[in-house]
Amino acid sequence: MHAFDAALRLEPVGTDRLPARFAGHTSADYWNMVGPFGGSTAAVVLAAILRHPDLLGAPLSITVNYAAALTQGPFEVQVLPARTNRSTQHWTAAIVQNNEDGQPQVVTTATAVTAVRRETWSLSDRPMPQVPAPAELPARGFERAMAWLGQYEMRPVSGSIPETWDDRLGTDSTTRLWIRDQPPRPLDFCSLLACSDVFFPRVWLRRATYTPAGTVSITTYFHASAQELQATGPGWLLGQASAQEFRNGFFDQSAQLWNEAGVLLATSHQIVYYKA
Amino acid sequence: MHAFDAALRLEPVGTDRLPARFAGHTSADYWNMVGPFGGSTAAVVLAAILRHPDLLGAPLSITVNYAAALTQGPFEVQVLPARTNRSTQHWTAAIVQNNEDGQPQVVTTATAVTAVRRETWSLSDRPMPQVPAPAELPARGFERAMAWLGQYEMRPVSGSIPETWDDRLGTDSTTRLWIRDQPPRPLDFCSLLACSDVFFPRVWLRRATYTPAGTVSITTYFHASAQELQATGPGWLLGQASAQEFRNGFFDQSAQLWNEAGVLLATSHQIVYYKA
Known part of the structure; x- marks a missing residue:
């Protein structure tokens, strides 16, 4: 298994969907200075959303706020489809970790939008710069x-x-x-x-x-x-x-x-x- | 009273802080095509955060997701300081409106960060373009x-x-x-x-x-x-x-x-x- 897939391994916790809960574990492979690499933390949140049984469409946008550094060990991702429309779905999410006293603390907050997209007129206003291969x-x-x-x-x-x-x-x-x-x-x-x-x-x-x-x-x-x-x-x-x-x-x-x-x-x- | 201040008028609802709740009302002055101007909706969310008794610092960032158009009438803003650190505070927020059946529906989700800032080395990499006054x-x-x-x-x-x-x-x-x-x-x-x-x-x-x-x-x-x-x-x-x-x-x-x-x-x- 690729280290990235291992870092995103999540197990459903219970059957609640309000919010749905997934158990994960920090990855030593993606360790940064004082916590996991922020990109891998964001990816864990998105992975939980993509695992949700009620998912509509594919990712359009995500905002992840790093409220505190995760410590090495287990964590829980909580994801909620706060609003589902015909072709867009709005998500709220959080990563929660127990502190030294065993009390759950929010370490990450997030919102995301997923959408069913169809082909339309499209145009890029930001061409790739000319650089060596x-x-x-x-x-x-x-x-x-x-x-x-x-x-x-x-x-x-x-x-x-x-x-x-x-x-x-x-x-x-x-x-x-x-x-x-x-x-x-x-x-x-x-x-x-x-x-x-x-x-x-x-x-x-x-x-x-x-x-x-x-x-x-x-x-x-x-x-x-x-x-x-x-x-x-x-x-x-x-x-x-x-x-x-x-x-x-x-x-x-x-x-x-x-x-x-x-x-x-x-x-x-x-x-x-x-x-x- | 300026129309903008009138549009941001909020009344605390109850004494809960988990989340704190504020009652507001859409403003005809800031009406767009099929709902309020998005900028005024975002401002209402921020106004509720700035009214919270536990506020730390000043706004650093905010993300507002327009899950559905608000309809004309009353709404409730719910704001929660999900994590308070020494110099930053992480907020989650939502605007909720009752549907035709009187059921509360999430119409807006949001996260924000407020921060106590101090003067540091600073530099702008995006000078204002030269334009006529x-x-x-x-x-x-x-x-x-x-x-x-x-x-x-x-x-x-x-x-x-x-x-x-x-x-x-x-x-x-x-x-x-x-x-x-x-x-x-x-x-x-x-x-x-x-x-x-x-x-x-x-x-x-x-x-x-x-x-x-x-x-x-x-x-x-x-x-x-x-x-x-x-x-x-x-x-x-x-x-x-x-x-x-x-x-x-x-x-x-x-x-x-x-x-x-x-x-x-x-x-x-x-x-x-x-x-x-």
């Missing part, structure tokens, strides 16, 4: 810094982590990189969601100063259908991320993820805490 | 189309609604406009949030074809402090909005709002249904 670029091995980085193969294109922390102000906050699961795994909505959170903190790029940072809230919009994800298979994604504003302890980030064929699969936004 | 631009009167438009004074800068619906493909999906409350009202977090949803559907601009469209989910990040909003006062905001992808019934929109002094007050993202 992944095979033309060297791999960069920062796998050892944190466990989750070892689960991805990355080929930096531009805007990489500064080589030296010399406090130099960068000229912009844009990073481009090719990324895929390591070992490769066919793309699905959960792994696409996880990939929308793989970028190192923009504040490091903009100001080569080592600064603790962590995502507070992420929102990802899915533009691709399950068929387009299948067509992408285990191929590379081009990721691009930029910040707009760094202000008083928080910056924003906007990201795009294209497949190698240049199809914009997802766009994503987050607000990130930084200590400065 | 509002006084140099003519007002455009589309007030009569929908009631809520009459509550705003707008000065289009570029990317206005097509004059003719001739199916012409536009060259991009960017709109710039100056906006303020009509009559002017000192800016606060709720009115800033409402302003982040004032843009007409990007699909109209990109393809001059009249197309029904409606926001499904909006996320707004607040970069400004209460002091910066106070300094903006009743002044103009420059709003800019662009789409990245129109695909199979949904497009995304990213927006920025600066004050006249060029301070980026908020950035906002939404996913929008369109019928094509």
